[in-house]
Amino acid sequence: MNPNGLVPCLEDDGLVLWESNTIVRYLARRYGQPPFTPEGIEVWAEAEKWMDWAAISFAEPFKQLFLNRVRRPPEERDDAAMEQGRQVCEKLMRIADDALRHRPFLAGDTLTVADLPLGCFAYAWLSMPIERPDLPHLAAWYQRLTERPAFQTAVMTPLT
Known part of the structure; x- marks a missing residue:
């Protein structure tokens, strides 16, 4: 799924992401809650x-x-x-x-x-x-x- 042929790679409801920090940001914004996901x-x-x-x-x-x-x-x-x-x-x-x-x-x-x-x-x-x-x-x-x-x-x- 990752065109670079590397991990990490995430597939979530049809969205494919790679790059560790992008995945962390996405998961935090989609599923996280404060205070782990900052407010402001x-x-x-x-x-x-x-x-x-x-x-x-x-x-x-x-x-x-x-x-x-x-x-x-x-x-x-x-x-x-x-x-x-x-x-x-x-x-x-x-x-x-x-x-x-x-x-x-x-x-x-x-x-x-x-x-x-x-x-x-x-x-x-x-x-x-x-x-x-x-x-x-x-x-x-x-x-x-x-x-x-x-x-x-x-x-x-x-x-x-």
Whole structure:
């Protein structure tokens, strides 16, 4: 159904969607309820900012780190790309940590669609055997995510 031949892909009542964040936005708007689906254009914009930031800024350096650390055997790893990805991800996680200094979730006081993309990355980031800085606000946010049964079931799966 996805012309790119990739997952994720969603078919809902005849509508076919691909791209993770598009699917999350659609499901939230179609089936979600506040506070998970923000009320007001400003809160939606704040949530979508974080979703797009994770997809555009975070995904590529994370891919380099993840592929080389988790997916490739040691003899096939590109250590320079892995370290470059780790350093960029660290810089970006510091941005998220700073944003979480004054609020419990990325878009405000409650969990919203903003937290899903980075939450998925954070699970892998915090599960990989890599050097990481102490980011207390990010850690507290992540702890709140891990307490949610849906996060445990859908996200906290073995890294492969």
